[in-house]
Amino acid sequence: MGCRNVKRPSPHAAHQRRPIKNLFLQMHDVPCSPNHSSSSSEGFFFRNPNRSIEQGTGQGRIVAGEEEREREREQRGRRRDKMILAVLFSNSDGNILIERFHGVPAEERLHWRSFLVKLGADNLKGAKNEELLVASHKSVSIVYTMIGDVCLYIVGKDEYDELALAEVIFAITSAVKDVCGKPPTERLFLDKYGRICLCLDEIVWKGLLENTEKDRVRRLIRLKPPEALVLLLDVGPSMHGVLQEVENICSTLLVYNRSDEIGVVLFGTKETSNELAKELGGYKHVVVARDIKVVDEETTNALQNLPRGTSPVTDAQHPLRDPPQGTKKDQVDTIADQMKRHEIKMDCIIFRESGVRHNAVMDENDQLLYHFRERSVTKVVHVDSPTSLLGALRTRNVLPVTVFRGDLEVWVYKKTSEEKFPTLKKYSDKAPASDKFASHEVKVDYEYKSVLEPDTVVPPDQRIKGYLYGPQVVPISSAEWEAVKFKPEKGVKLLGFTDRSSISRHYFMKDVFSFVPEPGNTKAVAAVSALARAMSEMNKVAILRCVWRQGQGNVALGVLTPNISSAKNVLDSFYFNILPFAEDIREFQFRSFSSLPSSSQPTKEQQEAADNLVKMLDLAPPGREEILKPDFTPNPMYLDLKSKQPDANVPPLDKCLKKITEPDPDVIDYQAPLIKKLGNVFELKENPKKKKARTQDRLTYTGADDQAKLLEEPSAEKVGVSEALYPPKKKAGEIGDHNPVQDFEAMLTQRSSSTWVQTAIEEMQKYITALIQDSCDRDNHQKALECLVALRKACIIEQEPNEYNGFVTKLCQKFRPAGDKIFLQLLSSKNASLISKEEAPDSDVTEEMARNFCLKPEPSSQ
Template identity: 25%
Template structure:
């Protein structure tokens, strides 16, 4: 296996010049950077190893000082190469500045770090070696030691990163950032020139605290070694391509919590489970006497291991098998399920795998098709269905695998149409205002300070605020177990709130939306089913007292209720029959014809979506019954007969089953035998109910889509809204 861990030697200046000038001092900023580096390594469970070396220290502790004591004084190796730990983090927090002048010590400390990284006694293997140097570079260098240092860093392939108040990456940056110290001494100028020379000689990098701190604020994610899933991709019966699939996207979950005894955190906890029969005797049952069972209603169905072995589906060998192809547009976004996304390549150790897979990828890309496949992870796992989509980039080509749902995974929702009420339709001005807001808040069209496109909330750069907060709390509790948790840091708040830059761009669009969508306060709708609401809805106390004192009889009380209840002027889709009955109580003929027109419009609203019409059968039947009975009562037949005839023609096309239900309920035309003014004869009315619609074959599939839906549940749900 390839070596991926890194060796890092942190070299920190703790001399006098690091903590006497600014607030916060350079030493505090350096400690903050080191703290964040160690925390990132801990929470990402990194295998990298870290050594800590202080120079300008009161103590001397390094291997080179044992040989040449006079040259390597005040250089202290506090930790040799080890993985990041809480002990190291706690030690860094306790570091204090000293009164030692760091003249000619820095290069000695760097040589000690090089000696530590290249030590022959260290048998560990590292992918790379790096020195992180933290200082403000105000003291002189030894020219002789600088030459030796550059040679040692180059020969041992050790990278050098310099971090301080300013960056020495180039001349312009150094000059612009050096305003921290307005008056430079000759020694400081010489030191800066020397560090630039070192960086140039060893091809090193330099960063300022302003560059490093924002980059280290967020905790680092755990590094995952890419492990391929090797299998075969079968196309037809004669073509098999060896493939390797790598997980590209998968939800990251933090480590599970461990139970601990609060008073002794290191105490070992042992768990024990006992089983008892749920009866009066409470007899204990051994674990061997327990078997799993499924509960169906009140019945328990045992399911033993033997049953499981006999009934378990045998998926067969692992791999992918192409079931067919379809247009990419047929696979909608909401069809993407599963907990991961995989990139599929040809196996590296199979010469022809990539050669065969390449034209397959390009063919899918050119035809805008995807391959629907059967996916089996292993012989013991259940099969899944998914699709392979082509992905062609400049440096690589592959197939992207995403799982698709089965029929049981899909859910059907039925909602009232948005345009059912004309009063809810937005105007052109409102639509334009919302379009402008969407355009202004387009995350793909934001720009940075230099005018370059900078997409907001890219998954590649957007950290999980939950994990960041979790790590923040863990780090705080590790050092302050008795203190309450700190507030959410500003960096985490910035993730969970809209970007200030985006809000600033969208400010004018937001104001326009506020102006065109006026807000007004509305009172809660009164419930007419309670006596209190019936007697107090919209009426003053004096009015109620006066009406109650007029007459204590039943007729008087009923008249009070009629006066108090607001009249129904609109038939809704929730309970149209009740609304219709309230509207036709008026003796005004105009109100009756208006009620007929509105309830007919409700029926057409139900039938607007042909797929969902089946869910409104009971409501439409109730409307037809009530409408026929009311028209018979007032002897008005023309509007009803026109409606039921039009409904019959419409149902023949979209829902023959509903017409059969209407026919079985004998909800037909009103003939002259019932109302003398009707234009329909009894024979025509009887023939009307004998017509049987022709059920088209293609409608069967549409009905099957809703075969598992209980209509009564939907009707009950809508009635309760």
């Protein structure tokens, strides 16, 4: 069981210590009984997030509030004349973003602002990111740098010299990057302004360096207080079979709640060690394994080696007494009221093996726990296997964030979110081993150089993005993009209602969103419930147009489906699924078996075997229990393994996790006859692996038939390999006599400038003209025709039909008077006529004009 608390009682009220302790004990008393079956085990988890509560063990109290922090700072006793004088953030234009002055008179601050901004303008231009620069002014030291688009200046004196300020600036830059996720732009810096200010005040306070550890700073600036979690674990004989899984769950809890405070209490142990047993007597076989405090190595050791107890939770030698007043149900109400008052929540996981017979005591315990659940303070889950035990407890709590809040009195959340794998970053070992401030990050800087001047670096203010449009490169600036950018207004619009049957399930796209009424607004709760129930009764769904944020570039169009709650303490809500537009749908029509010849149709045995295969894949077959229930199956994305020894081997996969990632042997054995029959009724043939065409081959200007033929011919493949190994030594842009078509295609694919396509076309035109002119006995006509066909294809692809049409027209005019009718006849027979408007929209030639082109041979006159 688990119990969460959002707010702790005040540490200054001494009388509040005992009620918390009594609450702890009463919650264990209620669901238990002297006759409790040994095959069923129950326990509690408490969560309490406020760190200023006093512990009930008499070992002092944990205080981490602002008062103690002030006392610690005042007790340092440092001399105030040895301090950090100023910390300033500015943008590249010299505008101050954040400033902190310590011990600097107000009349001198303007001077320091002007001086530091001028210092950065003179020296930071062209400096690398996070490169430290040092200066001195009037006996003080200055260290400054660039982090992203933001300038950072730190001024100190005396003991805060250059080395000490370098430590300070490293801590600040690390915190800023941690908050922003990357070196910040000015806009990102301003978006994270509040958290950056909190980090800065935790690192530097009243001119002194306070914290340099990034994890500690992150923990101190959390707006949400840490939780206090108490693990109440039954280690009695009935739990011995699943204690290994319990240890795994608790270890995972430590990974995801390492900043919280955790306590561990064990029930059913042979020993007894708790404060109540010493003070009041009783409470045997209960051990407080760890008091409530922040997770450390002691907590890990306590949870990785749980003792195997010898006494059941409810030993008959120590029966629990009935309450002196009222019934057990009344006591549950009293405890639930106290839990609500202190905002405590409890997660109760009951492990009860399958086949165990229920008795009256077990049923009574279940009813009392269900009564806790109805009071909205407890979550009760029954499990019957180690695998379901892993899936029943959510080890990681993700704080939900609203996607949308607007004029409508509803809040929108993401129902599910995809978990991304952690990215592996490059690691640099160039830093000295003695450098404790080395980040070992690999930073990549890009330089852009001009094609015309390869040695000249183009600065950012002279660069602009260009986009290919045919053979041309069209430049578009960011200002032009911003001017034409679609900027819809934030809001949710109801477009109408439709029948539920008109929206197919396979149309749903992307993530699912949940529309819930505004918390605390009873009118919104009633309105959402009324609308949801009316839509459910009429079997209707709503079509919505949603823009979650102001300035969002895309619009979400989707269907709103009512979600009627069956629980008393859960409100009605809606689910929102994004629908595709018409352009997003591709309808594929598959041929029916009836259209195939009888020889290709499956036999009756084959059809039956295929049907049985589909039924075999059902996780909830008729007459059998569902396999891998989503509510009780862990969905691990990755294992977070920690080791004290860096060279330690990775441990083997846990058997419970292996069970959900590998096929279940019981299911395979049960379906083995069907699998064997499937292999017998179908003739299996080896499917040869086809050669994968390279991207370069797919981008060539040969047709599909020519490309397939080229890949099938061994000689062509050998020629390609030899040319790749021993490329011909000729200048780029030159068309040679050995293989002019491939040289022309290579020129087209280079695209080193916007005029390169035009250059390649002109070179090919010159080459074709030279072939025809220098032809002896028309021996070059065939090669010239191949080049002309390649030129025609290229002009169609590159949208340059007029270049080809003009060139062919000139050839016709030039060689017709010369009497070279054979070449004109070949030109007509190979369909190398003009490019019509049907083939290229930019062409001025109609299809009829291309068909009646004058390249047709004229009849000879006798």
